[in-house]
Amino acid sequence: MPNNRLIDHNETQFKKHVVTLAPGVWTAVGFAASTQHMIEGETSVTIIDTSESTGAATNVLAAFRELTDKPIEQIIYTHSHRDHISGATVFSEGRDVPILASAGFSSDLVGQDETRIAPNKALGRRTMAQFGIGLSPSERISLGCGPGDRPMEGMGAGHIPPNQLISNDQEIDLDGVTARLIHAPGETADHMAVWLPDAKILFPGDNWYHAFPNLYAIRGTPYRDFAKWAETLGNLADLGAEVLAPGHTQPVFGAEKVREVLMTTRAAILHVMQHTADGMDAGHSMDDIAASLTLPDDLADKPWLGEFYGKASWSARAFATGTLGWYDGNPTHLGTLSSAKRAQHMADLAGGVEALFEQAKQAEDLQWRLELCDHLIALGAPAQGLKADTMVTLAETEINATARNTYLWEAKKLREGETS
Structure with a gap:
């Protein structure tokens, strides 16, 4: 559902x-x-x-x-x-x-x-x-x-x-x-x-619609x-x-309501910027910054800031990359492993490809299951069906329409035999 x-x-x-x-x-x-x-x-x-x-x-x-x-x-x-x-x-x-x-x-x-x-x-x-x-x-x-x-x-x-x-x-x-x-x-x-x-x-x-900004x-x-974008919203509110x-979405009536939706959306953008900047300054990983990002209570309850279109965690990653580029300050990430090599290390830790496959099947954390599926696919294991099923499951609870569409669309392509 x-x-x-x-x-x-x-x-x-x-x-x-x-x-x-x-x-x-x-x-x-x-x-x-x-x-x-x-x-x-x-x-x-x-x-x-x-x-x-x-x-x-x-x-x-x-x-x-x-x-x-x-x-x-x-x-x-x-x-x-x-x-x-x-x-x-x-x-x-x-x-x-x-x-x-x-x-x-x-x-x-x-x-x-x-x-x-x-x-x-x-x-x-x-x-x-x-x-x-x-x-x-x-x-x-x-x-x-x-x-x-x-x-x-x-x-x-x-x-x-x-x-x-x-x-x-x-x-x-x-x-x-x-x-x-x-x-x-x-x-x-x-x-x-x-x-x-x-x-x-x-x-x-x-510049404004009834959803968290994209x-x-x-x-x-x-x-x-x-x-x-935040500056523009303030300028428009002052009109x-x-x-x-x-x-997109229905019009908004009433001077008070118009100013509220514009200014709270501006505040949400500024919050994403500040949270991300603070995390980067503290040396936190991008994964941790994105995972810990929530809107303050006075913004989180605004219906027009629901993540139906844009998503706060994606926004944090975009702000970090847009301001300082891809490098997150962790020197480990100055080097890289290919997907296949990283997957092989993961399989070795799990006790082999079959053991890794079993871990993926049993994983209750759906995001973790997807990541394990990617390792298995990189190793040539037939995990496409499991990945597709997992994406469909994620789609059914996803509030963000573009995430839901992407999960379902990519699942369909996997089942049709496409991998990229």
Whole structure:
């Protein structure tokens, strides 16, 4: 039985509907992994973010068209993640329209030079695992950031590169609606928040959503600057928004609540940074730092800091690597053993491969069982089935959607005979 909190998160945060934020301002939730927003002007509308697929964008546009038939004259990207920029061809409706984005707009999944030296195959595989591509809707109950069951037609197919790049914070006119575009580095360096000062509505992109922030995505990402993200959340909180319409999950209403969710998320990021820095300064191992990291009581009880998408222990590892690199200060780790050699030493200690296999079968600690399975597989022992079964067991209690998806996806691949 999947984790009940994850099921509830999926049912409440990704309920499919269009939410009225204020007269003439709407958010579409649950149609896609991300949310899409529409702002009605005097004779036209502006769209903020366009979803990850043309299939999802088509459904959102149909829902928006029930509200107004005014032409879409402008599109704004809050940032370059594929789930926000891949339905623009649907919303532009065959016309050339201004598409605004930060001058730093740069996606790690769209428009990359395939000739550069980079682990593109690894990124692709890990992205599929994180989002459970190929799992059934019942297996992939949630993306952590969106519903598990959503349109996949035209995935990534509807992107249009931005044609108006914004270098500085600036006020713009959305056909009679005043908006301010604010550079807001956080989940990505190219984030740009949209602020409607008259209606006091804030579109923060992915700098806030109803989950522990994805400070490190297990698909693999460049370092996300924790300090800048925390600073941005403080700056956004100071705007005094009365409505917060995030890039994922349901909007938040009420000035007090908006400030609370932004500032407590900022505090959670700062706590991860401080805990990790203190541990590194004390010479603790990265394993011990990650294993001992918990949120303070005044943060741990906040529903929007549940680890449905991001995870604190992963964040600690990312902060350590992003600030001081891979070396953890323990000179033992300046050298290395191959997986096979380390596995052979482990088998020798256990009394042979068969004895090691028996230890793995009997291990009650599931994480330890996985590690023993890796040693056995490195030695050529047939432990793939045991590892797959263990990952499925872990997935059933896991609150983090991306961890659950990865366990199930990798288990499926092991059973199909894939090892990497």
